[in-house]
Amino acid sequence: MNRNVQLLWNGLIPENPIFRLALSMCPAVAVTTSVQNGLLLGLAVVFVQVFSSCTVAIFKSFIHPRIRIPAYVIVIALWVSVIDMILPVISPEVYKQVELFVKLIVVFAIIISRLELFASKEPLIPSFFDGLGMGIGFLFGLCLIGAIREFFGTGQLFGFDILGFNPLLIMVLPAGGFFVIGFIMAIFNWVEFKLTGKIPTSGGAH
Amino acid sequence: MKACKLQRLGIITVISFVFLAVVALGVSDAATGSGSFKKDNEIVISFGVPVDESWAKNAANFLVFEKTDPDIQLPIESVTLDAKRISALIRFSEPLNLSSEYEVIAKDVASEGKTLGTVEFLVKKSQGQILFTIFLGAMLINNFVFTKYLGLCIFFGVSQKKETSIGMGITFTIVMVLSAIMCWALLTFVLNPLHLGFLKIIVFIGTVAIFVQAVDTILRKLNPYLFKKLGVFLVLIVTNCIILAVPLINADSGNGPMESLILGLGAGLGFALALFLMACVREKLELCKVPPVFRGLPIAFVVAGLFALSFLGFSGLSIF
Known part of the structure; x- marks a missing residue:
């Protein structure tokens, strides 16, 4: 398989940031009361991840290894400030609900860990695809959790009424997010157990 | 160890x-006058001297408004005096905004037959x-x-x-x-x-x-x-x-x-x-x-x- 495609696939399922690496859990629980919120924050993360990966891949020869962490943080903070000014123009009402978390993308562990583990060692093109794959994997996780919680909590999807009643109100409460993530993680582990015959340790060992 | x-x-x-x-x-707990919130729709003010019950029962004697907009008067539901007739409890039909300041004006306070004039109270949550x-x-x-x-x-x-x-x-x-x-x-x-x-x-x-x-x-x-x-x-x-x-x-x-x-x-x-x-x-x-x-x-x-x-x-x- 082409390496770039493999990098994309790697971020989506085998090393999914939320369910396998268990990084950046805060937004995964906090903003996923509906699909729209998850979608908007996911898109912001894709943007920041791709652009910071590319920036670090281009400028890595200028960054002294001993001050790399502050340098990465500044690069991420730069792109977060950019997206923080773009999003309110695109979708003002949804932005209001995820505002705090868009600003908090700076401290999302997934972004800095990809910069440290991948973009600081590899050239521009693979870094771009790695960032894109991780970002899309994150977007996929947020949308999946958001869809489950919105459907069971309010009986809606994308704001459209489907069931017409609230089957499980607990899903939109704070506790619901924790339950949904716990169960999806267990399902990921179960699928891998069925395919490979051993219990994976990546999510559980963290 | x-x-x-x-x-x-x-x-x-x-x-x-x-x-x-x-x-x-x-x-930071500075003196805030002699008014305070009781519940989210009640204010207690203290006069310092016993006042007449008939005067206090009349809700028209009290004017209450938020300090930021003095034009909007709040509707008072009832006023009750305590046993010593020193402090009055004003109850409102709608809940108050506890984080803002209120001003209570008691008009022509009547005490034992005498009129003490108009008294103002500043009510806010203490720091x-x-x-x-x-x-x-x-x-x-x-x-x-x-x-x-x-x-x-x-x-x-x-x-x-x-x-x-x-x-x-x-x-x-x-x-x-x-x-x-x-x-x-x-x-x-x-x-x-x-x-x-x-x-x-x-x-x-x-x-x-x-x-x-x-x-x-x-x-x-x-x-x-x-x-x-x-x-x-x-x-x-x-x-x-x-x-x-x-x-x-x-x-x-x-x-x-x-x-x-x-x-x-x-x-x-x-x-x-x-x-x-x-x-x-x-x-x-x-x-x-x-x-x-x-x-x-x-x-x-x-x-x-x-x-x-x-x-x-x-x-x-x-x-x-």
Whole structure:
């Protein structure tokens, strides 16, 4: 398989940031009361991840290894400030609900860990695809959790009424997010157990 | 022995914070006139002398309005005097906004047949009450871990043993309070005068990172024992969302220095509490028969969900 495609696939399922690496859990629980919120924050993360990966891949020869962490943080903070000014123009009402978390993308562990583990060692093109794959994997996780919680909590999807009643109100409460993530993680582990015959340790060992 | 030392350190820290809070309450609890809120739709005013019951029963003798818009008078439902006829309780049909100031004007106060003239009362929540509300809100009602889902990476990473969770909780609380104050000072004295509000994110995360590095260096020289205990956590703190969220919340709601400090303290103690509770459960969980696919993080998430459910019960405290 082409390496770039493999990098994309790697971020989506085998090393999914939320369910396998268990990084950046805060937004995964906090903003996923509906699909729209998850979608908007996911898109912001894709943007920041791709652009910071590319920036670090281009400028890595200028960054002294001993001050790399502050340098990465500044690069991420730069792109977060950019997206923080773009999003309110695109979708003002949804932005209001995820505002705090868009600003908090700076401290999302997934972004800095990809910069440290991948973009600081590899050239521009693979870094771009790695960032894109991780970002899309994150977007996929947020949308999946958001869809489950919105459907069971309010009986809606994308704001459209489907069931017409609230089957499980607990899903939109704070506790619901924790339950949904716990169960999806267990399902990921179960699928891998069925395919490979051993219990994976990546999510559980963290 | 070492665990004992660590616990003693924790107790000293908690006591000093409580002392600081008490001093803060004492200093800032300025005299606010003789009116106060009873419930969210009741105001108590005290006249100092016994007044006539027939005069007090007449609701038309009282004018109540918010200090910011004096034109809008609030409808009074009833006025009752207490047994000594010194203080009156004014009840309103609609709930009041407890964070704003109200003015009560009592017209032609009648006392034992004489008229004492018009008396004005200023009613507002005292500074101490506001700070206590912020503290309780940040620590229990809106616990940053269980109802705002912040700091989860560290929460699940460090909550495997009780001892490490105590160390992390103490370190985090100290860094949180100090960085909340520092970010407030930077925002008020540097960013706002220069109209650089859009640089908040970069400046705050830079401040926290520099500050953590500084504490790390100072502690390494001053107290090697403490450094060995807390050094690992210091580095982890930079990746905790709460450390950036609290200064951002402070900046957005325009909190003053005291409010910023108390919000930081509440957030830090709330995080420490959540971490310690979780560590207690996870130590027991090691001994349980958990289904293999749930072992590790998945079951920790389910436990956190149950904690979040029980923390919903604290929302009853929001009457303060």
